[in-house]
Amino acid sequence: MRFTQALIRTSKEAPADASGVSHVLLTRAGMIRKVGAGIYDYLPLGLRVLRKIEAIVRAEMNAAGALEVLLPAMLPAEYFQETGRWSGFGDTLLRFKDRKGADYHLGPTHEEIITDLARREVKSYRELPLNLYQVQTKFRDEARPRAGLLRCREFLMKDAYSFDVDEAGAKASYEKMRVAYNRIFTRLGLDYRMVSADSGAMGGSTSAEFQVLTQSGEDAIAVSDGSDYAANLEVASAADPALSPPAREAPLPVEKVHTPGHGTIADVAAFLQAPTSRFLKSLVYLATRGAASGRADEQLGGVETVLVVVRGDHEVNEIKLARALGASEVFLANEKAVEDATGARVGFAGPVGFVGKIIVDRDAAIVARGIAGANETDYHTINIEHGRDYQGEVADVRSVVDGDASPDGPGRLKVYRGIEAGHIFILGTHYSAKMGATYLGEDGVAHPMVMGCYGIGVSRLVATAVEQHHDDDGISWPTPIAPYHVHLVSLGTDEAVMSAGKTLEAELVAKGIEVLWDDRDERPGVKFKDADLIGVPLRVTIGGKGLASGIVELKRRGDRSKAFDALPVATAADEITRRVREALG
């Protein structure tokens, strides 16, 4: 493809409203354009990347035995009404009416529609298992679209749904997808981790997220350096400290000390000259029950006050806390509630003498000579020992931090930022039971199909790849998803150079190599800058000087040095082809 005919418009500056590295670079490289908040055009260059990702996803889904279908994006309300999501989805659902005034919406996800398809098409256990997938545009009226392609209102997603006769079958289908997803992310050339995650409203289901590691990720994940353990920070645990307790200092008698005006841990730590890890950070939480157990009406208003104690250098993890309490939701008490519960100003809460339920994090429970508020304004208590000076239920309620021991044995945890690009989980019979998607079993009885669902954010992956693969000069695509394999840069418009460019392009194309030939009448600097920005993995430069000595220059995009490989013109196409094939794996 000749640059002059490819509708490639690069720019030195990005629009002021572009935010995030991938948004800026994709826009500057002329791959996408914003049409509205969370709504984008894909220009030819950007579309090529999107299609490459799609192709890899398709190939692996097909290889895993999934069947491709295409469901509508425009949906009558009745299906979501059937499962309660017509209202349950809230404002995220893009609703509209047709000319007759009937309710419709654009599909944000397709559990209902696929379940409807399955209940109509599948009658017998003989037809199961079945895995159907599609690559389709989804619509979600996000409260806050952001960062270009990372969080859109219209986006391309691959969604797959498996149907099985029982849990064991569903588990097997899920395993197949787990393997397929690992193959997909590996082939995409991305550094990712499969992590266990909060399974959300479904509760207790098997699920895994595929997180692509980038500094700009919205999610935090903890990864072990000595084992396979990896988990979303929402659910990550460190090894139980009680199993390998540190040497303890001999207990001292409890003392109350005057700490006038020192309410924050940093403050008191400086005042008492003690490390923050000796502190027992004591936070008053309110926990509600109900919604998660499905009995909101019975339990509504049932609010419990709990004092949560974690080490001073640790943070409470509210998701883990809610789980430990069996609560549907937990939130920090406001100032007044704290004062009511502790009898002291905020900043002076502590477990000693606290009246009410106390949850102690495992690490806080083994702190020796602990320091905490005295539940009396301007006083702290020191030399506290759990079990001796206060009682509390011990649980794992803190977020893990860098350096924590991995829970499955060897290794230390390190916290990374990640972008969720895929999520697989077992749905069970949640949708099939509600919608009557049943099959007749060998026993002649109708059973609900056991489902799983598996999503990949295809368009999000375009941006994710850029977030992970870029430098100051632009994008540096992994070869499997690069818009072209080779960026041919011809310098000047001399007949010899142009004709050599034309010949090399033709030779490469004949070998199945995708070539972008910058045939513009531009100065070398402009061409090199654009090549770096666009990020094609191999750059081949044809210049008069090189040509005179019979060579062209080959350089990898990621290589920041001035060095290049001099390829004899006669065998350049062969060598370049070899290099591309090697990079494609």
Add this chain to the structure above:
RNA sequence: CGGGGCGUAGCGCAGCCUGGUAGCGCACCUGGUUCGGGACCAGGGAGUCGGAGGUUCAAAUCCUCUCGCCCCGACCA
């Protein structure tokens, strides 16, 4: 939805406070000189200043309403 910010040429911005009918850089077009890491000179095209209403002899500028966009937070099967 709460808080903050911004809408002036395709893009980045100045002008607004203190009203007098719009300017700079990049990009684009023409001609010329250049040519291995975003050249230079000369000339040129392009904007109902987001929209509506109001104040005024006069509004990009002041007032009211409204739409859009961005950021932080809440939310996110």
